[in-house]
Amino acid sequence: MNKKFLTGLFAMALFGMSASAQLEGTTLDQRIGGSEEHIKEVRGWLSLFQQACEDKQWTEAYENWKNVIEASPVCNLGIYSKGATMLSQLITAAPDNAKKAEYFKEMMGMFDIRLKNLDALNSWQTKEKNKTTEGDVKVIKSYWYSYYAPSCTNDYSIGKAYEMFSDAIETVRTKGGKDVPAYALDMYMRVSHALYGVDNAKYREQFLQDYLSCREVCEIMLEQAKEETDQARAQKIVDQYDPVLQTCDGLFAQSGAGDREQIIAIFTPKVEENKTNIAYLKKALTLMAENNCDDTDCYYAAAEYAYQIEPTYESAIGTAQKLSLDNKHSEAVERFNKAIELASNDKTRGTIALKVATAMSKLKNYNEAYAYLDKAVGYNADLKGRAAYQKAQYLTRQDKYDAALEACDAAEAADITLQGPAKRLRDQIAHVKAQIANYNKQKAEYDAAKRKQQEEEDFWNKGKQ
Helix, strand or coil: CCHHHHHHHHHHHHHCCCCHHHHCCCCHHHHHCCCHHHHHHHHHHHHHHHHHHHCCCHHHHHHHHHHHHHHCCCCCCHHHHHHHHHHHHHHHHCCCHHHHHHHHHHHHHHHHHHHHCHHHHHHCCCCHHHCCCHHHHHHHHHHHHHHHHHHHCCCCCHHHHHHHHHHHHHHHHHHCCCCCCHHHHHHHHHHHHHHHHHCHHHHHHHHHHHHHHHHHHHHHHHHHHHHCCCHHHHHHHHHHHHHHHHHHHHHHHHHCCCCHHHHHHHHHHHHHHCCCCHHHHHHHHHHHHHCCCCCCHHHHHHHHHHHHHCCCHHHHHHHHHHHHHCCCHHHHHHHHHHHHHCCCCHHHHHHHHHHHHHHHHHCCCHHHHHHHHHHHHHHCHHHHHHHHHHHHHHHHHCCCHHHHHHHHHHHHHHCHHHHHHHHHHHHHHHHHHHHHHHHHHHHHHHHHHHHHHHHHHHHHHHHHC
């Protein structure tokens, strides 16, 4: 790379573009600016860059990209989106580590340039949905850093990768942004899992939270798929985010972070230390409930402390479960219903009713669990698929496999986002049924052999008599 380009690259990264507001509504020529000759030259480079990317001629694209981004970093968004694809291809194909490192450094610098010129790049976007936020850029930069830094730089660390992702997602959360891409969410979960592997004790609670956060984003995106009127678009969302949901669950199961004894050991002292801290208690209740620890003393204690400070549906469900455990059935039902009442609208009431149904199923009160599933659908008809899927799960636990399969079909028919979960539950049921059939076959063969042996013994014993 020439020295002049490097100077221009880092100067723009540090200082950005001035007078960005002046670019609003401008044409490509106006965004390029300068003399007619300069505009013509940049247009030529941009055209050659775009054509080379289309033809997958990455080296040719690279030479023209360097010229465009140096001369006019706000003229076109493709120099960033296509630029990232181009640089990733060049890194992969680079003949040696030094060249890989050079391209990687330029990729990271390109994202910095985009961040510094964000206002200018957004100012000429006529549609709000086309505007990019600081968080959006940081998320993509974090993804590419995590993907390529291990093989392209000597200062890579899993801690740095995690910090970049955490900062990016926090920026999206606090300042707004587009949907976190599925591939970036997948990478974030893998980075968090790797960091947890460095020090289980230190990062367990953090990893538990990351797991729940990633699942939540996937579930939000899958909910959006349900609202899509375009079936092709809905299917695309499902195809992107359902595999990430599987990755989250798979990595979490592999990690062992959900070990009950370890979670109880973490939260028992912390709940007592934070018994007046409602924010911590809410987080603890969610984490323990999601990790099958909602039948433990520390969970019940957190629920009671939280309910006394500020009754919420989480703490109401927790205290209701304890009342049920103490055989205070009527009081438990009253508290479960209180959890639903704490919601502000029917949509939320429906969601809480599903959570109550889950709590009832864990207490093996299946009839009441089914009743709350019906209540959920009564509050919000859009939950019909989700309620059917939960019913399938409960029926499976009761060994009612045929009924569970019917419920899976109903769930999938009512909710496109449940295709993946319904298929996986069907596969589990098929596996269990195959095991049962094999056991029954072996038992029948054993019983037949036993009968034959007994008949022979009876015959000879009779002869002796």
